[in-house]
Amino acid sequence: MADELLAFVVNVGETFAKNAPISLALAIAFTILTSFWACNPGRPWWRKSDIVTDLCYWFFIPVLARYLRIGMLIVGAAVLFQITTADGLIAFYENGHGPLARLSLPVQMIIFLIGEDIILYWTHRLFHGRRMWRYHAVHHSSEELEWISAARFHPAELFLRNVSADVILLLAGISPNVLVVLGPLTIAHSAFVHANLDWTLGPFKYVIAGPVFHRWHHTAADRGGEKNFASTFPILDMLFGTFYMPNGELPDHYGIAERDYPKTFQAQLVHPFTQ
Numbered sequence: 001m002a003d004e005l006l007a008f009v010v011n012v013g014e015t016f017a018k019n020a021p022i023s024l025a026l027a028i029a030f031t032i033l034t035s036f037w038a039c040n041p042g043r044p045w046w047r048k049s050d051i052v053t054d055l056c057y058w059f060f061i062p063v064l065a066r067y068l069r070i071g072m073l074i075v076g077a078a079v080l081f082q083i084t085t086a087d088g089l090i091a092f093y094e095n096g097h098g099p100l101a102r103l104s105l106p107v108q109m110i111i112f113l114i115g116e117d118i119i120l121y122w123t124h125r126l127f128h129g130r131r132m133w134r135y136h137a138v139h140h141s142s143e144e145l146e147w148i149s150a151a152r153f154h155p156a157e158l159f160l161r162n163v164s165a166d167v168i169l170l171l172a173g174i175s176p177n178v179l180v181v182l183g184p185l186t187i188a189h190s191a192f193v194h195a196n197l198d199w200t201l202g203p204f205k206y207v208i209a210g211p212v213f214h215r216w217h218h219t220a221a222d223r224g225g226e227k228n229f230a231s232t233f234p235i236l237d238m239l240f241g242t243f244y245m246p247n248g249e250l251p252d253h254y255g256i257a258e259r260d261y262p263k264t265f266q267a268q269l270v271h272p273f274t275q
Contacts, residue, residue, distance in 0.1 A: 019062050022184055026191050030147045039198040039215060039250055045146040049263075054148040056265035061151045061158060068159055072167040080171060093176055100173030105181065112169055112178050117232045119165040121240075124229040127157060134272040135160075140225075141268065143255035145218050147191040154272060189232065198250055205245060206234055215251040216244055224251065 031044065045051070070093070077083040077092050095101060100108060127136035138154040153162065170176060193214035201210040209232055216224030227244030230236040237243035255261075262271050 019059065019187075022187055023058065026147060026188065030191070030195050030197075034196045037197050037199060039196050039211060040145075040252055042144075045144075045148055045196065048144040048146060048148075050142065050144070051148070053263060053265045053268070054142070054146070054152060057151040057153065058148055060265075061153060064155060065158060065163055068163045069166055069170075072163060073170055076167060076171045096170070096173055096175035096177075098173035101175050105175070105177060108174050108178050109182060112174050112182065113232060115169050115172075115174075116165050117230060117236065119168065120161065120231045121229050121236045123161045123165070124231070125242075127161060128226060128229075132157075134275050137256050137258070137261065138268050138272070140218060140254075140256050141261050142218075143253075145194060145196065145215060145254045147195040150187075150190040150194040154269065156272065193231075200245065206238065208232065209234055212250060213245055215254070218254045219251045220253065220257070 027046075031046075034045070048054070073093060074089055077089060077097070081092070081097060083089055083092050100111065103111075126132055135154040135157040139152050139157070142149040142152060166179065170179075189209075193209050193211055195211050197211040199210050200212045201208065204210075205213055209228075209230055213228055213234060217228040219225050224244045227242045228234070228237055229242055234243060262268050
């Protein structure tokens with residue numbers, strides 16, 4: 001028992017150690033960028049009212065995601081491919097499985113990015129439905145939207161949406177090495193689209209999700225809050241009629257209609273189950 005606990009602590013420490021330099025780089029970059037190109041000028045991100053809540057999510061979610069992903073992958077490998085030995089599971093996790101695993105890493109990365117965005121687009125729309133909104137409301141509850149708000153996800157949504165998308169593609173044969181390479185880029189892009197920047201990306205707004213594109217999604221439902229569901233490729237919103245970026249206008253109010261929504265990390269974790 002002591003060995004397992006020690007291993008857990010070591011793994012948590014490794015996750016924090018990997019996340020810390022990325023977090024520091026993002027903090028410096030967006031502090032500089034928002035001083036010149038703020039979408040909504042005001043106080044800096046580190047002085048936002050719920051910064052402690054965002055920091056809790058920022059450092060807790062990667063640890064949880066890592067263990068959920070590994071656990072779901074082990075269960076999936078056992079059920080689908082009857083891989084139950086420790087050596088078999090290690091080989092499966094390190095090398096992938098099936099035809100997709102034999103493709104070159106760049107090709108796998110392209111398949112992963114496209115496949116994951118399609119899955120996340122439709123599950124994102126599902127979480128805007130009446131039954132699942134209680135979990136997704138956590139992500140929309142930030143009224144001072146900043147790059148640090150990117151990790152604000154309820155564990156239930158994290159499990160059913162983000163981690164599940166990864167595991168589906170890994171079980172389809174994508175090598176876990178793809179996650180190792182794309183991981184930092186995914187974190188950086190998620191922070192980028194939540195950043196307080198007035199960047200529309202011009203003609204590239206149809207190619208890659210940017211700050212203004214996603215900030216419209218965090219506005220009220222009767223504005224852009226029920227639009228722009230794509231995480232990476234806005235072409236999905238264009239294809240399915242949910243693209244929204246009015247010319248010459250910037251989003252300016254964020255949050256949810258429930259004004260008394262809890263502000264603290266612990267209260268937000270519990271809140272969906274009390275409704």
